Amino acid sequence: MTIAIPQDVLDDVVATRRDLHAHPELAFEETRTAAIVEARLRALGYDVRTGIAKTGVLGILRSGKPGRTVLLRADMDALPIEEQNDLPFRSTVPGKMHACGHDAHVAMLLGAARVLMERRDELAGTLVLCFQPAEEGKGGGREMVNEGVLDDPNVDAAFGLHISSNYPAGVVAWRRGPFFASSDSIEITIRGRGGHGASPHEGVDPIFTAGQFITSVQQVVSRNISPLEPGVVTIGAIHGGTTHNVIPDTVTLLGTVRAFDAEVRAAMPERIERVLAAACASTGATYDYTYVWRYPITVNDGEQTGLVDELARGLFGVERSVEGERTMGAEDFSFFLERVPGSYFLIGAAGGPETSKPHHNAAFTIDERALETGVQMLVALGLEAPRRGR
Ligand code: NI
Numbered sequence: 596m597t598i599a600i601p602q603d604v605l606d607d608v609v610a611t612r613r614d615l616h617a618h619p620e621l622a623f624e625e626t627r628t629a630a631i632v633e634a635r636l637r638a639l640g641y642d643v644r645t646g647i648a649k650t651g652v653l654g655i656l657r658s659g660k661p662g663r664t665v666l667l668r669a670d671m672d673a674l675p676i677e678e679q680n681d682l683p684f685r686s687t688v689p690g691k692m693h694a695c696g697h698d699a700h701v702a703m704l705l706g707a708a709r710v711l712m713e714r715r716d717e718l719a720g721t722l723v724l725c726f727q728p729a730e731e732g733k734g735g736g737r738e739m740v741n742e743g744v745l746d747d748p749n750v751d752a753a754f755g756l757h758i759s760s761n762y763p764a765g766v767v768a769w770r771r772g773p774f775f776a777s778s779d780s781i782e783i784t785i786r787g788r789g790g791h792g793a794s795p796h797e798g799v800d801p802i803f804t805a806g807q808f809i810t811s812v813q814q815v816v817s818r819n820i821s822p823l824e825p826g827v828v829t830i831g832a833i834h835g836g837t838t839h840n841v842i843p844d845t846v847t848l849l850g851t852v853r854a855f856d857a858e859v860r861a862a863m864p865e866r867i868e869r870v871l872a873a874a875c876a877s878t879g880a881t882y883d884y885t886y887v888w889r890y891p892i893t894v895n896d897g898e899q900t901g902l903v904d905e906l907a908r909g910l911f912g913v914e915r916s917v918e919g920e921r922t923m924g925a926e927d928f929s930f931f932l933e934r935v936p937g938s939y940f941l942i943g944a945a946g947g948p949e950t951s952k953p954h955h956n957a958a959f960t961i962d963e964r965a966l967e968t969g970v971q972m973l974v975a976l977g978l979e980a981p982r983r984g985r
Pocket of ligand 1: 695696697730757
C-alpha cells in the first residue's frame with residue numbers, strides 16, 4: 596500500500612498544528628479547538644456530533660459498504676506550563692502550552708479526515724473520528740466512553756496514536772499487550788497530636804510517622820509484588836508543620852501508584868494501607884487514606900497491533916516499524932481499550948537535540964516531519980481496519 600498525502604494537505608496539517616500550538620487550551624476547556632474541528636469536519640461533509648464530554652467532537656463517515664466500525668482518536672488538551680521555546684508559533688496564552696504534542700494529534704486527524712473523505716469510494720464499514728478532551732489527568736477518555744462514543748454507532752475497533760520524542764521522527768512504535776501503565780493516586784492524612792518540639796514524648800509526631808511510612812512503603816514494590824512485575828509507588832507531595840520547634844497535628848501526603856498487571860494493580864490499595872497502618876500504630880497516630888482509581892493499564896490487542904505493524908512496514912519499511920518499550924506513563928485511551936479491541940501506538944518525533952526533550956517539559960517541541968507519518972498511518976488504518984477481522 597502507498598498512501599501519498601497531497602502537499603496542500605500536509606501544508607494544512609502543519610499550519611493547523613502551529614495555530615493550535617499558539618492557542619493551547621486546558622482539559623475540558625478546548626472550546627476554540629473543538630470549534631475548529633467541528634467547522635472542518637462539517638465542511639468536509641462528515642456527520643458531526645459536538646458537546647460530548649463537554650468539548651469532545653465526533654465525525655462519522657458511513658461508507659455504505661460492509662465492514663467494521665473503526666474509531667480513530669486524537670486528544671486535544673494542553674498543559675498548565677509556561678512555554679520556554681522561542682518559536683514563531685509559541686503559546687500566546689500565559690501559563691498554558693501544548694507540551695505533549697496533542698496539537699499535532701488534532702492536526703493529523705483533521706488531515707486524515709480530509710484524505711479519507713477524498714478517498715471515500717475506497718472505504719468500507721464506518722469511520723468514527725474522535726476528538727477527545729482532557730487526556731492530561733482528567734480522564735476525558737473515560738467521560739467520552741461513558742457518554743456512549745463506542746455504542747452509537749457500535750465501534751468494533753479503536754486506534755489512537757501519540758507523538759513521541761523518545762523515537763526518531765517517522766518511526767512507528769507499537770506493542771502487543773500492556774504498553775502503558777495504570778496510574779492511580781493516593782491521598783493520605785496522618786493525624787498526630789501537636790505540641791512543643793522540645794517535648795516530643797508529650798505528643799504524637801505526624802512528621803516522624805510520615806517519615807516511617809515514606810521509607811517503608813517502598814517495601815510494597817521491593818517485597819510484596821513479584822520482582823518480574825514492574826510497579827511504582829512515588830510520594831510526590833508532603834505538607835506538614837509551620838516552624839522549627841512545633842510538632843504539628845497533621846501531615847498530608849499525595850502519591851502516584853503505577854502497575855503493568857491488573858492483579859498487581861488490584862493488590863496495591865491494601866498493601867499500601869497495611870504499611871500506613873503499621874507506621875501509625877507504632878507511634879499512636881491515626882490516618883485517613885483514599886486510593887483513587889484513575890487510568891487503567893493500556894492493553895493493546897494482538898491482532899489490531901499486528902495490523903499497525905503490517906501497515907507501518909508496508910508504508911515505511913521494517914526499519915521504521917519497531918516494537919516499543921513499555922513505559923510507566925499512563926494514557927486514558929485505556930478506557931477505550933477496556934471496552935473494544937484496538938491499538939495505541941507511537942509516532943517518533945525526535946529529529947535532533949531540540950526535538951528530543953521530554954514530554955511535559957517547557958521546551959518540548961517536535962520534528963514536524965512526524966506529522967506526515969501520522970497522517971499516513973491514520974489514513975491507512977481508516978482504509979484498511981474496517982476491512983479486517985470480520
Ligand atoms: Ni500526551
